[in-house]
Amino acid sequence: xxxxxxxxxxxxxxxxxxxxxxxxxxxxxxxxxxxxxxxxxxxxxxxxxxxxxxxxxxxxxxxxxxxxxxxxxxxxxxxxxxxxxxxxxxxxxxxxxxxxxxxxxxxxxxxxxxxxxxxxxxxxxxxxxxxxxxxxxxxxxxxxxxxxxxxxxxxxxxxxxxxxxxxxxxxxxxxxxxxxxxxxxxxxxxxxxxxxxxxxxxxxxxxxxxxxxxxxxxxxxxxxxxxxxxxxxxxxxxxxxxxxxxxxxxxxxxxxxxxxx
Amino acid sequence: xxxxxxxxxxxxxxxxxxxxxxxxxxxxxxxxxxxxxxxxxxxxxxxxxxxxxxxxxxxxxxxxxxxxxxxxxxxxxxxxxxxxxxxxxxxxxxxxxxxxxxxxxxxxxxxxxxxxxxxxxxxxxxxxxxxxxxxxxxxxxxxxxxxxxxxxxxxxxxxxxxxxxxxxxxxxxxxxxxxxxxxxxxxxxxxxxxxxxxxxxxxxxxxxxxxxxxxxxxxxxxxxxxxxxxxxxxxxxxxxxxxxxxxxxxxxxxxxxxxxxxxxxxxxxxxxxx
Amino acid sequence: xxxxxxxxxxxxxxxxxxxxxxxxxxxxxxxxxxxxxxxxxxxxxxxxxxxxxxxxxxxxxxxxxxxxxxxxxxxxxxxxxxxxxxxxxxxxxxxxxxxxxxxxxxxxxxxxxxxxxxxxxxxxxxxxxxxxxxxxxxxxxxxxxxxxxxxxxxxxxxxxxxxxxxxxxxxxxxxxxxxxxxxxxxxxxxxxxxxxxxxxxxxxxxxxxxxxxxxxxxxxxxxxxxxxxxxxxxxxxxxxxxx
Ligand SMILES: Nc1ncnc2c1ncn2[C@@H]1O[C@H](COP(=O)(O)OP(=O)(O)OP(=O)(O)O)[C@@H](O)[C@H]1O
Ligand SMILES: [Mg+2]
Numbered sequence: 001x002x003x004x005x006x007x008x009x010x011x012x013x014x015x016x017x018x019x020x021x022x023x024x025x026x027x028x029x030x031x032x033x034x035x036x037x038x039x040x041x042x043x044x045x046x047x048x049x050x051x052x053x054x055x056x057x058x059x060x061x062x063x064x065x066x067x068x069x070x071x072x073x074x075x076x077x078x079x080x081x082x083x084x085x086x087x088x089x090x091x092x093x094x095x096x097x098x099x100x101x102x103x104x105x106x107x108x109x110x111x112x113x114x115x116x117x118x119x120x121x122x123x124x125x126x127x128x129x130x131x132x133x134x135x136x137x138x139x140x141x142x143x144x145x146x147x148x149x150x151x152x153x154x155x156x157x158x159x160x161x162x163x164x165x166x167x168x169x170x171x172x173x174x175x176x177x178x179x180x181x182x183x184x185x186x187x188x189x190x191x192x193x194x195x196x197x198x199x200x201x202x203x204x205x206x207x208x209x210x211x212x213x214x215x216x217x218x219x220x221x222x223x224x225x226x227x228x229x230x231x232x233x234x235x236x237x238x239x240x241x242x243x244x245x246x247x248x249x250x251x252x253x254x255x256x257x258x259x260x261x
Numbered sequence: 262x263x264x265x266x267x268x269x270x271x272x273x274x275x276x277x278x279x280x281x282x283x284x285x286x287x288x289x290x291x292x293x294x295x296x297x298x299x300x301x302x303x304x305x306x307x308x309x310x311x312x313x314x315x316x317x318x319x320x321x322x323x324x325x326x327x328x329x330x331x332x333x334x335x336x337x338x339x340x341x342x343x344x345x346x347x348x349x350x351x352x353x354x355x356x357x358x359x360x361x362x363x364x365x366x367x368x369x370x371x372x373x374x375x376x377x378x379x380x381x382x383x384x385x386x387x388x389x390x391x392x393x394x395x396x397x398x399x400x401x402x403x404x405x406x407x408x409x410x411x412x413x414x415x416x417x418x419x420x421x422x423x424x425x426x427x428x429x430x431x432x433x434x435x436x437x438x439x440x441x442x443x444x445x446x447x448x449x450x451x452x453x454x455x456x457x458x459x460x461x462x463x464x465x466x467x468x469x470x471x472x473x474x475x476x477x478x479x480x481x482x483x484x485x486x487x488x489x490x491x492x493x494x495x496x497x498x499x500x501x502x503x504x505x506x507x508x509x510x511x512x513x514x515x516x517x518x519x520x521x522x523x524x525x526x527x528x529x530x531x532x533x534x535x
Numbered sequence: 536x537x538x539x540x541x542x543x544x545x546x547x548x549x550x551x552x553x554x555x556x557x558x559x560x561x562x563x564x565x566x567x568x569x570x571x572x573x574x575x576x577x578x579x580x581x582x583x584x585x586x587x588x589x590x591x592x593x594x595x596x597x598x599x600x601x602x603x604x605x606x607x608x609x610x611x612x613x614x615x616x617x618x619x620x621x622x623x624x625x626x627x628x629x630x631x632x633x634x635x636x637x638x639x640x641x642x643x644x645x646x647x648x649x650x651x652x653x654x655x656x657x658x659x660x661x662x663x664x665x666x667x668x669x670x671x672x673x674x675x676x677x678x679x680x681x682x683x684x685x686x687x688x689x690x691x692x693x694x695x696x697x698x699x700x701x702x703x704x705x706x707x708x709x710x711x712x713x714x715x716x717x718x719x720x721x722x723x724x725x726x727x728x729x730x731x732x733x734x735x736x737x738x739x740x741x742x743x744x745x746x747x748x749x750x751x752x753x754x755x756x757x758x759x760x761x762x763x764x765x766x767x768x769x770x771x772x773x774x775x776x777x778x
Contacts, residue, residue, distance in 0.1 A: 062512060069523045076526045077373050080534040081365070090355075102347060107519075110381055114511035118389070122504025129500050181530065231400050231500040232626075235393025238507040242385040243332055250339040257346050402623035405585045406685075409617045410640045411609050 023244070027222045031214075033144050034152050034221075043149045051154035059115045059162060066111045067104065067166035071173030074098050079182055088184045092192025095174040100167055100197065100205045102257075106249060108166045109212035112159050113245040117220035120151055121241040124224025125234040133225070143225075152217045159213030163206060208256055215248040293491075293513070300415065300491040301483075304423050307416040314421050321425035326432070329386040333433050334440050336382050340374065341441035345448040359453050363460030366445055371470040372529065375438035377522045380481035383430060384514035388489040391422055392510030395493025396503040404494070419490040423483065430482030434474070469533030473525065480521050488514045536561045537693070537725060542581060542591030544574075544749075552577060552588060553749035559727065564719045566736045567729045568771065569746035575729045576620050578746070579695045582727070583617055584608050595693065613641060616691035620698045620729075622678040624670040630657075630681055631666040637689040656684040661710060675702040683711060687718070694718070694726040700735060708735060715739050733772060745771060 037043065074095040082091050124147065127133050136143050171193065178184040223241035227233050273281060345366065352359055395418055398404050404414050449455040492510035496502040537559040544552035552574050559565050567575050580586040582593055584600040593600050598611050616637070624633050634656060635649045644652075657663060660680040670678060683699055696715065700708040712732075716739045718724050730736050736743075743760050745753040745768060753760065753768045760772055769775075 062516060065516065066519055069519045073373070073519075073523050073526050076523075076530050077369065079530055093355075097351065098347075102343065110385075111512070111515055114385065114515050115508070118508040118511050119504075122501070122508055126499075126501045126504055181527075231397045231503040232393070234500040234504045235389070235397055235507050238504060238511075239386070239389040239393055242389055242511055246382060246385050247332065247335055250336045250343070254339045254343050254346075257343050261346065261350060398626075401626075402619050402621055403625055405580070406617070406619060406623040406625065408585060408605055408608075409583060409612055409615065410637050411605075411612050412636075412640055413605055 023222065026226065027218045030148075030222050030225070031218050034148055034218075037145050037149045042145050043153070044146055047146065048150040048153050051150045052158065055116050055154040055158045056162075058119070059112055059158065060165070062111055062115055063108055063162045063166050064169050066107055067169040068173035070103055070107045071095065071099055071170030071175075072177040074103060074170075075174045075177040076181060082184075083182060088182065089188060089192050090196075091178050091182065091184050092175075092189040093196035095178070096171060096193040096197050097201060099170045099174065100201045101208075102205075102253070104167050104170055105163055105205050105208040105212060106253060108163050108209065109159070109216070109249045110246060112155075112162065112212075113216045113220075113242055113249070116155055116158070117216040117245050118238050118242050120155070120217075120220040121224040121227075121238045122234060124221060125227035125237045128225060128227045129230055129233055148221050148225075151221060155217040155220075156210065156213035159216065160206065160210050163209035167202065167205065204256075204260060208253060211252050211256065212249050215252060216245050219244045219248060296495065297488055297491045297513070300419065300494065301487045303415045304419045304487055304490070307413065307420050308423060310416070313424070314417070317421040318424045321421050322429050324390075325383075325387050325425055325429040328390065329383060329429075329433060330436070332386055333379055333382050333437050337375070337378060337437040337441040338444045340378055341444035342448045344369075344374070344441075345445040346452065349449065349453045353453070359449070359455050360459055361462075362449060362453075362455065363446070364462035364465040366460075367442060367463060368465045368470055370438050370441055370445075371466065371474045373522075373526065375441060376434045376474055376477035376481065377518065379434045379437040380430065380477070380485065380518045380522075381515055383426075383433065383481070384485050384489075384518055385511050387426065388485050388510045388514040389507045391486055391489035392493040392496075392507045393503060395419075395490055396496035396506035399494060399496045399506075400499055400502050414494065415490075419486070422486045422490065426486040427479065427482040430485070431475070431478045434478045438474075467533065469529065473529040473533065476529075477522065477525050480525060481518055484517050484521060485514045488517055536594075536596060537582060537727075538592075538594040539578075539582065540592050540594075542578070542588045542593065544577065544581065544586070544588045551749050552581065555591070555749070555751055557744060557751060557754070559725055561725055562723055563741040564715070564724070564726045564728060564739065566740035566743045567727050567746065568731070568733060568736070568743060569752075570771070573746040574749040575746055576697050579617075579697055579727060579729065583615055583695060584611065613689075614691055615693045615695065616686040616689060617694075618682050618686040618696045618699050620701070622670070622682050624678055624681060624685075626670050628669075629666065630662070630668050630670070630673070633670070633681060634684045634688055637685060641689060652688060653684075656688055659714065660684050661707065676704065676707060679703060680707070680711070683714070687714075692724060694724055696726065696728045696730075698729050698731070700730060700732050708732065712736070712739055733774065 075091065078091065078094045082088060082094070124133075127147075133143050133147075136146065175186045175189040178189050179186055220241045223237045223244070227237040229236070345362070348362065348366070349359060352362060395404075398418070404418075407414050407417055446457060446460050449460050450457055489510040492506045492513060495509075496506035537557075539555055539557040542552055542555045543550065555578060567578070569575055577586060581588050582595070582600070584593075584603070588601060591601065595611050596614070600608065600611055625636070628636070631650070631653050634653045638644055638649045638652065653666070657665065660683060662677060662680055662684075665673070665677070670681070673681065679699065679702055683696075686694060686696070699715070700711050703711065712735045715726075715728065719726070719739060728736060728740060737757060740757075742754065742756050744751055745760070747767070753763060753765065755763075760768060763769060
């Protein structure tokens with residue numbers, strides 16, 4: 001690496017900053033355009049239904065597997081502590097609280113972004129580089145209402161629903177691991193969950209899931225629609241899309257956590 | 262389906278056939294796992310065989326570090342704040358005492374969050390990068406051109422990425438650990454008024470934590486580039502194929518990280534912490 | 536010598552190479568022609584051991600290439616040069632590095648010698664002063680000439696040219712054909728040339744093979760093909776539309 005002069009470094013930093021600003025602006029405009037389509041509702045019913053089915057089928061197995069493992073890992077990690085203080089009655093609370101509020105939505109969000117978000121970017125990106133999007137415009141079909149709105153609905157709704165499924169699965173995985181590893185009976189685990197965990201914890205996590213869903217939908221569609229440069233470009237877009245989604249998931253999580261306290 | 266299986270399936274009753282169709286779900290999983298193992302074992306075979314393109318290894322390490330340092334730092338920084346926020350409020354409510362928080366937090370970072378969350382981020386950043394790069398080389402026949410010149414793609418492309426990733430996953434996990442601990446300390450100090458000196462408490466750390474940290478970083482560092490390379494090498498078609506390969510890489514790599522995390526955490530618990 | 540016998544390749548249920556038998560004697564240049572999608576590129580890749588057929592055998596100088604691994608292929612591959620239809624240039628290497636790659640892989644030459652050889656070839660294909668450019672900075676025709684140079688630089692005894700003149704202007708295309716002819720006259724090279732430019736190929740091939748739908752429908756010398764009474768053969772050779 002040759003040494004960089006301070007000026008060069010500064011200009012490079014500025015360029016990177018401009019790029020990020022452009023992306024953020026593009027996403028905001030995209031979100032606005034999509035939301036506008038709901039007043040009054042303008043969407044393709046069949047296309048929405050197809051997308052819901054596709055997104056759900058594609059991501060359900062991986063969400064279930066991830067959630068099972070996540071619940072188990074949470075119990076393993078709190079196991080030593082619980083055994084040390086002989087606090088077996090708190091295992092359900094510890095694992096349940098962490099899963100419902102934080103780890104569940106984050107892990108499911110990351111997996112969902114990898115499975116559905118990346119796929120969305122790849123699909124839209126391929127359509128973009130092969131001029132299919134322009135072809136739609138030429139046929140007087142609005143790509144936003146026809147392509148993006150159904151995907152938005154599918155991604156946000158499925159992320160929300162799958163988090164509910166995932167939360168339940170994670171608790172099951174946690175309870176089972178607790179029994180195998182620590183000899184905590186599932187009924188003790190369950191009563192600990194019921195006693196200490198408030199409905200508010202679940203809703204907090206689900207609210208996060210909803211926000212992550214919107215973030216994944218906006219980010220993946222934005223990078224898909226701005227793809228250029230053939231096969232290499234599609235790869236680059238997918239890469240940017242999953243990275244931006246992951247950053248947004250953690251940043252949003254932080255702000256939601258700190259504001260709702 | 263071969264002719265033989267076709268005849269076999271035709272002879273089944275409708276119910277039996279429906280059950281047999283369940284196998285269709287497992288066939289792609291099994292083929293993919295076998296394929297990953299094949300790429301992995303070949304990569305190891307070539308990793309111990311000369312020549313190794315050391316310059317390429319250095320360059321790839323630089324790429325991995327350069328591309329993901331900021332990303333890993335941002336994510337782990339926020340994660341550290343989130344974790345302390347949540348556990349601080351809970352501990353205050355249930356235990357009422359925050360003095361031991363730092364020690365526990367440090368232990369948990371070593372055992373779980375620093376290596377695993379870093380790996381999840383590398384699976385998205387580096388995993389998609391490798392799959393996209395190798396995938397577009399496959400669909401533009403560059404991999405065929407390599408093979409025509411007796412440059413075995415796994416030796417030429419995968420091995421440098423594997424070695425670079427092993428080193429950089431470890432390095433980035435260490436960075437992640439420091440960043441997450443730092444931001445956690447900041448929140449503990451500003452929100453919960455825990456003294457910095459109290460928070461920085463290594464009394465709970467054991468050798469086991471260090472070993473699990475290193476084992477996890479090593480396992481993730483090996484798995485991510487191999488899974489991503491396999492996804493890239495299996496690409497076909499044009500830009501669509503590259504898109505599919507990158508998606509496959511993130512999903513498979515993240516899933517593998519989660520499974521490894523589960524296994525290694527279990528192993529750690531049984532060997533060191535129970 | 537290349538001996539292809541009973542090669543079949545399926546894509547799903549569709550047969551894309553349908554029982555091909557072909558012998559290419561030592562030192563001859565064969566023109567492989569046929570409509571788009573006939574399976575010409577695929578057949579070449581099968582010969583180079585890049586694609587594995589579902590059944591059949593391909594012998595290259597007596598070595599079976601079907602079903603053997605890349606490691607065992609090493610000795611066969613170092614005899615083969617291949618010009619890819621879609622360039623297949625390494626996009627992370629400069630033009631100079633791309634062309635020199637086969638020599639560097641073979642070993643036994645200094646960087647100096649490799650550079651001289653690369654420069655000589657670049658001159659021959661009419662691309663002076665492009666050494667430091669990357670493939671994405673080249674036009675389609677320039678890329679074609681770079682792949683040509685990369686295919687022939689190591690003077691391999693077997694050469695597969697897949698559409699060496701596609702996208703070239705008539706003058707450059709003529710130059711490339713002249714280079715092929717020069718190589719043939721020097722002798723010792725066994726080669727297959729795929730091209731849609733039948734006029735340009737007529738004089739530089741010892742025999743022709745016409746493929747359609749994965750099958751060989753005709754093979755013979757130029758005289759034989761011109762004398763053929765089969766409508767498809769005549770039409771394709773003269774480039775007439777069927778009606
Ligand atoms: N690896 C492969 N496996 C199975 N089928 C393939 C493979 N590669 C190509 N094909 C199929 O083989 C058929 C013939 O393709 P090929 O590229 O050989 O045509 P071609 O004769 O070279 O045409 P053109 O003149 O347009 O280059 C196509 O239908 C293609 O889809
Ligand atoms: Mg072809």
